[in-house]
Amino acid sequence: MRMVVLGLGYLGATHAVCMAELGHEVLGIEVVPEKRAQLSAGQVPFYEPDLPELLNRHINSGAMRVSDSYAEAADFADVFFIAVGTPQKKGEYSADLAYVDAAIEELIPLLTRNSLILGKSTVPVGTAQRLSDRADELAKDVEVEIAWNPEFLREGFAVADTLHPDRVVVGAFPGGRAEVVCREIYAPIVQAQTPFIVTDPPTAELVKTSANAFLATKISFINAIAEVCDAAGADVKAIADAIGHDARIGRKFLNAGLGFGGGCLPKDIRAFMARAGELGAAEALSFLREVDNVNMRRRTRMVELARQVCGGSLLGKRIAILGAAFKPESDDVRDSPALNVAGQIQLQGASVTVYDPKAMDNSRKLFPTLDYAASAVDACDTADVVLVLTEWQEFADLDPHLLSETVRNRRVVDGRMCLNAEVWEAAGWQYYA
Structure with missing residues (x-):
């Protein structure tokens, strides 16, 4: 399956590489030039065991590519993962969702076919509903479905936790295709009897x-x-x-x-x-x-x-x-x-x-x-x-x-x-x- 990962920080880079390892064709979007250049060259810009070898293999094979173009992303696939950061707001406890919102605002107006956006970033409850409402406003003659697929990886064990998780959770609105698509994405994991939880x-x-x-x-x-x-x-x-x-x-x-x-x-x-x-x-x-x-x-x-x-x-x-x-x-x-x-x-x-x-x-x-x-x-x-x-x-x-x-x-x-x-x-x- 073709898919796009928006944001290639710690979470996004790991997820993109592991999706390529599962047999998918992946386009990673990263707007920071230095990080993008490193990843394109098969170099991981942070330390994580086992990840450099996998990244190198899939960059060299062409299973994973890196770009900064949302237009290219919109043309490449109809399944998108949001994996951007959600840091703490300065001076308060709340999460800063500026990067999540920016990804939605930039991607959706470029979509030309019905698409599924799966959130990986850790967000406050209610975010998916808010983004879904905004997607309806931004979409031009296409249907855009928002669902949430949280990650549970641990630094130092991120590759193993992504490829062999103790559960897969998909939060989907009724009537959408998120569950079917996620079962296809994670087919090898589901076949290994990993609990697949739909909420x-x-x-x-x-x-x-x-x-x-x-x-x-x-x-x-x-x-x-x-x-x-x-x-x-x-x-x-x-x-x-x-x-x-x-x-x-x-x-x-x-x-x-x-x-x-x-x-x-x-x-x-x-x-x-x-x-x-x-x-x-x-x-x-x-x-x-x-x-x-x-x-x-x-x-x-x-x-x-x-x-x-x-x-x-x-x-x-x-x-x-x-x-x-x-x-x-x-x-x-x-x-x-x-x-x-x-x-x-x-x-x-x-x-x-x-x-x-x-x-x-x-x-x-x-x-x-x-x-x-x-x-x-x-x-x-x-x-x-x-x-x-x-x-x-x-x-x-x-x-x-x-x-x-x-x-x-x-x-x-x-x-x-x-x-x-x-x-x-x-x-x-x-x-x-």
């Missing part, structure tokens, strides 16, 4: 935001328990392991630590709260404010702990920060807890050196005043304390004996509880988590 558009929109809100709540819950454990002298990891055996709870996303960040969970729970308020249901999601508060408090707690470890003041101390990406297997530093902590510590007078296996370039753009090292060992040179703030396997595998020869003081703060405390303590380190 109305508002429900599909809420499936995505509800999933993110639940995951954020689960993370903040265990971090709130960690605060109680600190006060009571209990072991939060043992608690997570014990309650995780309960099938109703599960162990995933019960890892206490520095909390969540990135381009999805923080903005999505805030946009969910904002939309609930617009609908007159603000009280229903009031608990998400505390979820957000607990999450942000973890960053402050990490700075306080670093200061305590350094004897009560960070002034003049040398701090090694291992990790800059908001999570491992990613170079994404949007709302990164690690960089937030690094910035706060620098403001308190410390000399901060950061190392991350993949996120160095993005970190420099966001925090140019921090120092950066070429390796974990270099970052720890003469450090008074080492902070592990992203759980890369490279950091979990570090040899504390080797680092002992580099640091000024053998003190490590495990912000992700990914180190073996016994091994580090046996090597003479003071271990904090």
Whole structure:
């Protein structure tokens, strides 16, 4: 099937490449020249395992092409995916739908045959209905159907999550062809017995935001328990392991630590709260404010702990920060807890050196005043304390004996509880988590 993906950022590029992998002919539309040039050359402009190989293959085979022309897109296919960004509005919690609206406004007047537009972007509930109404106004002698097909991919596992998802959700208005077309698009996935869930558009929109809100709540819950454990002298990891055996709870996303960040969970729970308020249901999601508060408090707690470890003041101390990406297997530093902590510590007078296996370039753009090292060992040179703030396997595998020869003081703060405390303590380190 021929299809168009509008927006080739993290979501769009992954979706376009994976649709080509499923056997479709894909045209990707990207208006940023630098990004478009990279993708056209078979280069992924961000780090995502397995994606570069697939992109290269399908660009070279011709199964995927990249353009900036909406006119070409309108002529190429009658199935379109919207995968543009929906960032948080400046100064408020609501999602900024300017890119979604712009895509609709530019595409629909160019359409010359009946078309289906499938939304992938995370949007507030009611967006599909609003866009459907606008499509009716913009369409010229053609029928344009709007439906919502939310994504559930995880950075670091995006290819696997797209090609082997745990469910496919399609939110369609009655009488349209969205369900039939999506079953054809995702035929290999459906044939693998993946649940195929058809709902109305508002429900599909809420499936995505509800999933993110639940995951954020689960993370903040265990971090709130960690605060109680600190006060009571209990072991939060043992608690997570014990309650995780309960099938109703599960162990995933019960890892206490520095909390969540990135381009999805923080903005999505805030946009969910904002939309609930617009609908007159603000009280229903009031608990998400505390979820957000607990999450942000973890960053402050990490700075306080670093200061305590350094004897009560960070002034003049040398701090090694291992990790800059908001999570491992990613170079994404949007709302990164690690960089937030690094910035706060620098403001308190410390000399901060950061190392991350993949996120160095993005970190420099966001925090140019921090120092950066070429390796974990270099970052720890003469450090008074080492902070592990992203759980890369490279950091979990570090040899504390080797680092002992580099640091000024053998003190490590495990912000992700990914180190073996016994091994580090046996090597003479003071271990904090």
